[in-house]
Amino acid sequence: MENIFKNIEQPISLPIKRVVQENANVKTFYFATSLKSKPGQFVIMWLPRIDEKPFSIAFDEAGELGLSVAKVGHFTEKLFALKDGDLVGIRGPYGTHFSLKNDFKKILLVGGGYGVAPLATLAEEAMKKNIDIDFCNGARSKNFLLFQERLKKLKANVYTTTDDGTAGEVGTVVDTASKLMAENKYDSVYTCGPELMEKKIVGLSHDHHTACQVSIxxxxxxxxxxxxxxxIDSSGQRMCLEGPIVPGDFALAQEEFGRFHRGASGKKISF
Amino acid sequence: MNLATKISSLSLSNPTMLASGILGVTRGSLKYAMENGAAACVIKSISLEERTGHHAPNMITFEGGMLNAVGYSNPGVKEAKKEFINLKELPGPVIASIVGKDAEEFAAMAEELLPGEFSAVEMVLSCPHTPGYGTMAGQSSPDITEKITQAVRAKTDLPLFVKLSPDSPGIGQVAKAAEAGGADAITAGNTMGPGMILDVITGQPILDFKMGGVSGAALRPIMVRCIYDIYKSVSIPIIGCGGVINGRDAVEMMMVGASAVQVGTAIHYRGIEVFNKITKEIEDILEQRGDSSIKDIIGFTHKLEE
Structure with missing residues (x-):
């Protein structure tokens, strides 16, 4: 019989250790704790009497947990007003993670917007395993690119695109990833970003018979x-537990992937 | 070993069902539970209009189980009719769950949601944490229970289950009122409380609604006593629900009178495969006891008193 007391799912209040402004819209909140998480997993942050929301983990090393947050709504506005020493409730880590195999030689990472956060932790793990990394980093504009310096330090081959051409090439990560996949053989492709972008990357990987992992x-x-x-339709599997990181072919088999999701009431919302 | 059981005219291949409010938001999640051994599923409760529910946190756990205040988030009856389609293609029966603010709204829900897809309906009079509904609206008294049951009965011929609150004083009387109103079975029952859990660093209640219904192991002995009382009060079948984690717990509920059990919180402890696991454990206990059928244990404890 399993130990039924193994997990008590309650947030733990931790003081913010420091806050770093990453770009025009993203701040990283650091906490003095280690969750021993794996790339792609997430935590849930709680602000008492406000709300609780999931966030992917951007840093979890050397006794520091870093959560990179884009200001997108009521919860994140309240979070952005906090400073060093203020308390935030945290629980997790939750969900499946990106995985690397020991015999991998070369991988392609494709991140759009703040979807770059979990891929950066994956890139760091891949670097430790001496795997070659091509990294497509895209955003709508230069001020919204995330972790450019962090990725350059890793000696990853970074291919930058912006919608308006203010940094890198004009276009999207789909354009560069498409070219790269035509010219290179990758052991696996990893992607995180807006779902319509993800669907194109997963489709390209499928067409190139390359394994792929995607965050839903x-x-x-x-x-x-x-x-x-x-x-998620069609399987009915839970993206907090059997996801968020799933194989590309699993994603393609889901009726709702790239088509719709559900809101707070459960009502379907088209992408 | 015959593990099949029956609730009114509803036949189940084994005694485990998915409880309402756990998964059950989508048709796909019902299919997933059935693929993992649930003989039947109850959907997450539907109200007339769309509701986004309480803010998060709305589910947390503690040593004795779970505390939740979801607040009846659901897409409303019109969207629900689009979500829950082709249910007869699933391997087991799907039971609708309906909530309403009064008898009139319950009747409207029954009329609009039930025809066509569902195999039975569970009406809920017992949520402890949603203003305007359940115990917070006084729906768990015998009088109101009978009145709402009658109103729904008038609108449907499907097997009708009434889900009661373990906090009802004299739950046998409430069950009797449901039976008098035309119920075909009693679901015993909902979460208890509400209870509270604080974060002691900030002193804040963790649930955004501050309080929530208690489920899981802490609830089980109370629910076993409730089922024991209800069995002595009514002649319609009982569905046990509240802290069933393993086969022992299921057998215990059946011995005091349940014909089947609903499972929810246990999915957290034992995975989605919990339905198959509990069924296997029930089978093992029946074998150990020398029973040949699940029917041998339903109400067994009461027979000892004859």
Missing amino acids: ERYMKCGFGICGQCT
């Missing part, structure tokens, strides 16, 4: 597989 973000409440809010 869904509205979630509990984070531990009970509330059912993040279940």
Whole structure:
């Protein structure tokens, strides 16, 4: 019989250690804790009497947890007003993670917007394993690119695109990833970003017979597989538990991938 | 070993069901639970209009189980009719769950949601954490229970289950009122409380609604006593629900009178495969006891008193 007391799912209040402004819209909040998480996993942050929201983990090393947050709504506005020493509730890590195999030689990472955060942690792990990394980093404009310096330090081959051409080439990560996949043989492709972009990358990987892992973000409440809010059609699997990182072919087999998701009430919303 | 059971006219291949409010938001999640051994599923409760529910946190756990205040988030009856389609293609029966603010709204829900797809309906009078509904609206009293049950009964011929609150004083009387109103079975029952859990660094209640219904192991002995009382009060079948984690717990609930059990919180402890695991464990216990059928244990404890 399993130990039923193994997991008590409650947030732990931790003081913010420091805050770093990453770009025009993203701040990283650091906490003095280690979650021993794997790339692609997420935590849930709680602001008492405001709300609780999931965030992917951007740093988890040397006793420091870093969560890179884009200001997008009420919760993140309140979070952005906090300073060093203020308390935030954190629980996790939750979900599946990106995985590397020991015999991998070369991989392609494709991140759009703040989807770059979990891929940066994956890139650091891949670097330790001496795997060659091509990294497509894209955003709508130069001021919204995330972790350019961090990726350059890793000696990853960074291919930058912006919608308006203010940095790198004009275009999207789909353009560069498409070229790179035509010219190179990758052991695996990893992608995180807007879902319509992800769907194109997963489709390209499928066409090139290359393995692929994709992060599927869904509205979630509990984070531990009970509330059912993040279940995905067609399989009915929970993206907090059997996801968010899933194989590309699994994603392609899901009726709702790249087509719709569900909001707080469970109502379907088209992409 | 015959593990099949029956609730009114509803036949189940084994006694485990998915409880309402756990998964059940989508048709796909019902299919997923059935693929993992649930003989039947109850959907997450539907109200007339769309509701986004309480803010998060709305589910947390503690040593004795889970505390939740989801607040009946659901897409409303019109969207629900689009979500829950082709249910007869699933391997087991799907039971609708309906909530309403009064008898009139319950009747409207029954009329609009039930025809066509569902195999039965569970009406919920017992949510402890949503203003305007359940115990917070006084729906768990015998009088109101009978009135709402009658109103729904008048609108449907499907097997009708009434889900009661473990906090009802004299739950046998409430069950009797549901039976008098035309219920075909009693679901016993909802979460208890509400209870509270604080974060002691900030002193803040963790749930955004501050309080929530208690489920899981802490609830089980109370629910076993409730089922024991209800069995003595009514002649319609009982569905046990509240802290069933393993086969022992299921057998215990059946011995005091349940014909089947609903499972929810246990999915957190034992995975989605929990339905198959519990069924296997029930089978092992029946074998150990020398029973040949699940029917041998339903109400067994009461027979000892005859």
